[in-house]
Structure formats: C-alpha cells, structure tokens
Amino acid sequence: MPTSDVIIIGGGIVGAASAFFCAQAGLRVTLLEKRKALGLLTTSASLAAFRAQFAEAENIAMMRESISFFENVRERTKLDDADIGIVQQGYLFCTTNPQVPARMKARVEFQHAHGLTDVELWDGDETRKHFPFISDDVVGATFRAQDGWLSPNDLTNVYARAAVRDGAQIFYETFVTDLMLSGGHVRGAQTNREQFYAPLVILAAGPYAKKFAARYEWNLPITLLRRQHAAIKEHALIPPHAPMTIDADTGAHWRPEARGAILAVNTDEPEGEPSDNIQPDWEFPALALDAVIRITPFWENVAEHLRKGDLDVRAGQYDMTPDAKPILDEHPHLRGFFVHCGYSGHGVMGSAAGARMLADLMTGKMKRDENAFGMARFEKMDVGALEKMVL
Ligand SMILES: Cc1cc2nc3c(=O)[nH]c(=O)nc-3n(C[C@H](O)[C@H](O)[C@H](O)COP(=O)(O)OP(=O)(O)OC[C@H]3O[C@@H](n4cnc5c(N)ncnc54)[C@H](O)[C@@H]3O)c2cc1C
Numbered sequence: 001m002p003t004s005d006v007i008i009i010g011g012g013i014v015g016a017a018s019a020f021f022c023a024q025a026g027l028r029v030t031l032l033e034k035r036k037a038l039g040l041l042t043t044s045a046s047l048a049a050f051r052a053q054f055a056e057a058e059n060i061a062m063m064r065e066s067i068s069f070f071e072n073v074r075e076r077t078k079l080d081d082a083d084i085g086i087v088q089q090g091y092l093f094c095t096t097n098p099q100v101p102a103r104m105k106a107r108v109e110f111q112h113a114h115g116l117t118d119v120e121l122w123d124g125d126e127t128r129k130h131f132p133f134i135s136d137d138v139v140g141a142t143f144r145a146q147d148g149w150l151s152p153n154d155l156t157n158v159y160a161r162a163a164v165r166d167g168a169q170i171f172y173e174t175f176v177t178d179l180m181l182s183g184g185h186v187r188g189a190q191t192n193r194e195q196f197y198a199p200l201v202i203l204a205a206g207p208y209a210k211k212f213a214a215r216y217e218w219n220l221p222i223t224l225l226r227r228q229h230a231a232i233k234e235h236a237l238i239p240p241h242a243p244m245t246i247d248a249d250t251g252a253h254w255r256p257e258a259r260g261a262i263l264a265v266n267t268d269e270p271e272g273e274p275s276d277n278i279q280p281d282w283e284f285p286a287l288a289l290d291a292v293i294r295i296t297p298f299w300e301n302v303a304e305h306l307r308k309g310d311l312d313v314r315a316g317q318y319d320m321t322p323d324a325k326p327i328l329d330e331h332p333h334l335r336g337f338f339v340h341c342g343y344s345g346h347g348v349m350g351s352a353a354g355a356r357m358l359a360d361l362m363t364g365k366m367k368r369d370e371n372a373f374g375m376a377r378f379e380k381m382d383v384g385a386l387e388k389m390v391l
Pocket residue numbers: 009010011012013014015032033034035038039040041042043044045046047048049050174175176177204205206207208227228229314315316317318340341343344345346347348349350
C-alpha cells in the first residue's frame with residue numbers, strides 16, 4: 001500500500017516537471033505512467049521549440065521563467081551531467097503583408113514594456129541582412145536570439161532523475177483507472193496494479209486529462225487537435241544556423257535540426273478523441289514544404305531532390321484551451337485533485353514554470369487569486385471575441 005504526499009498521473013514532460021517541482025517543495029512524490037518509459041506520447045511528437053515572444057503578460061512571464069530554467073538546468077536540478085540539448089538560434093516571425101509590421105511594432109513595444117527587451121523589430125532588408133535566405137517578399141519581422149529548442153525527452157528524463165534523487169518514486173506500466181475519494185477529498189489512485197494513497201493528485205495525462213476529469217464532473221474546456229511535423233534528415237541547402245522561422249501570415253514554420261530540418265504547418269482537423277496512436281498523413285511533408293517556400297524560397301530546391309527515405313513524419317495531439325494557455329487548478333469540489341494540462345502546443349516550453357507554479361499553489365505559496373492559469377478565467381472570457389493569433 002504505497003503512500004506519499006502527491007500522486008502524479010502521467011509521465012510526459014508536464015508530469016515529470018511536476019514531479020521535480022513537487023519534490024523540490026518537500027513533497028513525497030509518486031509518478032504513475034501507463035507506458036514503459038516517460039515522454040512517449042505527445043512529448044515525443046513535439047517540435048521541441050521554446051520562445052518568450054508572446055503577446056500576453058502571463059505567457060511572457062511563464063516562458064521567461066522556463067527558459068531561464070533551461071539555460072541553467074544543471075544548477076537548477078543540481079545534476080552536473082544534465083544535458084537537454086539546448087540550442088538558442090532564435091525565433092524569427094516574418095510577414096509579407098504590408099499591414100502587419102505596424103502590429104508587430106505594437107507587439108514588440110508591449111514585449112519590451114513587459115521586460116522582454118531583447119526582441120528586435122526588423123524591416124525586410126534588415127531581415128535579409130541577418131538571414132539572406134529570407135524571401136524578397138518579406139516586409140517585416142521580429143526576432144529574439146535567446147529563443148530556441150531543446151530535446152524534450154532529455155528534459156523529461158532530467159526532471160525525473162532529479163525528482164527521484166529527491167525521493168520521488170516512478171511506477172511504469174501503471175495505468176490509473178480511478179481516483180479514490182472520501183468525504184469530498186482525494187485519498188489516492190486505483191491502478192491496474194495496486195492502490196496508491198496520497199491526499200493530493202495531479203492529473204498530467206496530456207490528451208487524456210479532459211476525459212479523466214469529466215468522470216469527476218469537471219468539465220475542462222479542452223479540444224484535441226491532431227498536429228504533425230515533418231523531419232528531413234539531411235540536406236546541404238538547409239542553413240544549419242537558421243532560427244525557428246515562422247511565416248506569421250500562415251503559421252507555417254521550420255527550424256534546422258542537426259544537418260536537416262523540422263517543418264510544420266497547421267492543417268484543418270476535426271476535434272479528436274484521445275489516442276495513443278495518432279497516425280500522420282504521408283502527404284503532410286509535401287504540404288509543409290509547399291507552405292514554407294513562401295518566405296524561404298530555397299525550400300523549392302530542397303523539395304525537388306527529396307526522396308521518401310529522406311523524410312519522416314510524426315503526429316500527436318494539441319490539447320487546446322480557448323485562450324491557448326494551460327490549466328493549473330484544483331477541482332471545485334474535490335479537495336486535493338489538481339490538473340496540469342491544456343498547454344495548447346506549448347507544454348515543452350511551459351513545463352518548468354507551470355510545474356513550479358502548480359507546486360506553489362498546492363503548498364499554499366501561491367494564492368488561488370494569484371493564479372493566472374486557473375479555471376476562473378474561462379467564466380469571464382468572451383471566447384468568441386478572442387483574437388486568433390498566428391503570431
Ligand atoms: C506536432 C507537435 C508539435 C509540438 N511542438 C511543440 C513545441 O515546439 N514546443 C512546445 O513547447 N510544445 C510543443 N508541442 C506540445 C507539447 O508536445 C505538449 O504540450 C507536451 O508534450 C504535453 O506534455 P504532457 O506531459 O502534458 O502530455 P503527454 O506527453 O501526452 O504525456 C501524458 C502522459 O500521460 C500518460 N497517461 C495518460 N493517461 C494515463 C493514466 N490514466 N494512467 C497513467 N498514465 C497516463 C500517457 O501515457 C503520457 O505518457 C507540440 C505538440 C505536437 C503534437
């Protein structure tokens with residue numbers, strides 16, 4: 001009958017980060033993962049990128065905190081050999097639309113006012129001066145050199161290793177079937193193996209969180225959407241020192257990966273059901289290649305010479321909330337039942353700050369009304385009026 005202070009359901013990057021920060025806060029942690037290893041579901045489908053260039057104060061703060069953690073991961077985890085494969089070659093948002101630079105300017109001013117003073121605003125010529133492969137059609141861009149990417153599986157394992165060093169226990173092939181409850185409180189989790197006892201439970205089950213929470217009359221406003229990325233193993237024309245390069249007008253993006261690249265574009269998808277087996281489309285690489293040619297025309301030459309064996313394609317699910325921000329909160333009636341999910345495509349980059357905030361919320365260090373990522377925000381929200389932002 002294993003007993004701890006907190007049970008975490010799910011060993012993706014969000015569950016592993018939660019384990020680390022809860023252990024840091026002095027809680028005895030049990031992490032339950034249904035698969036044979038950590039990070040095998042959405043986390044391993046990720047493009048693994050991180051940026052602080054956001055349009056809302058709480059997102060900027062969250063990602064700055066996470067990026068600082070990534071940059072200082074050895075000191076922060078006290079693991080001298082921690083290697084998360086961090087690459088900081090920047091994020092470049094480009095537009096060909098003459099009306100967009102004015103919006104970019106306002107956004108950069110907002111970012112500067114919120115402490116993100118290293119975001120640069122460039123016209124088309126300045127952009128090409130820094131990155132000559134950018135199309136002559138690009139008329140404006142924003143750039144932040146400290147944005148970048150990392151290895152999400154290495155980061156997941158670093159969080160987990162540091163948590164275990166601090167006393168956490170991880171159980172694999174352990175599928176949580178139910179919560180154990182009494183008198184409006186969580187008492188633990190029932191699994192396919194045995195019962196685990198704890199007065200606190202964090203639901204970090206990625207795409208499965210909504211369905212699991214619904215069984216306890218907790219309606220999380222999450223929509224699951226399939227997202228894919230194409231990987232090109234190697235090609236001499238791909239500039240290895242390029243930033244994450246985003247077409248701000250369409251959302252298509254790519255970044256170098258070793259001597260190859262990873263590309264993505266959003267496709268229209270119906271709302272999905274949670275699944276461990278999200279199938280990619282083999283047509284997707286062609287779609288993504290077509291989409292990135294607009295702002296980076298060298299891709300046309302790359303595409304001409306590619307064979308199927310040069311390509312890989314992966315798919316996973318975004319757990320989208322109405323404002324594309326995560327949910328960190330406690331069940332309204334079941335004391336001790338917390339969620340940590342809904343990252344809407346930003347769970348790698350948000351994992352460190354989100355998990356730190358959740359640990360603070362659970363231990364009383366953060367007050368409920370200080371939590372910008374609670375469910376209360378959805379009550380006030382005019383979802384229809386939310387700007388759909390590609391930037
Ligand atoms: C194509 C694509 C590109 C992306 N690119 C980026 C990016 O560039 N940057 C970024 O920050 N984010 C990106 N994301 C999003 C990011 O991958 C996710 O936000 C993040 O991985 C979510 O992590 P998670 O731990 O919540 O979920 P998951 O990684 O899905 O982990 C959930 C875990 O819970 C386990 N589980 C579920 N139910 C149970 C149960 N009942 N009992 C036990 N275990 C259970 C699962 O087995 C799984 O291991 C991308 C996502 C996709 C699909």
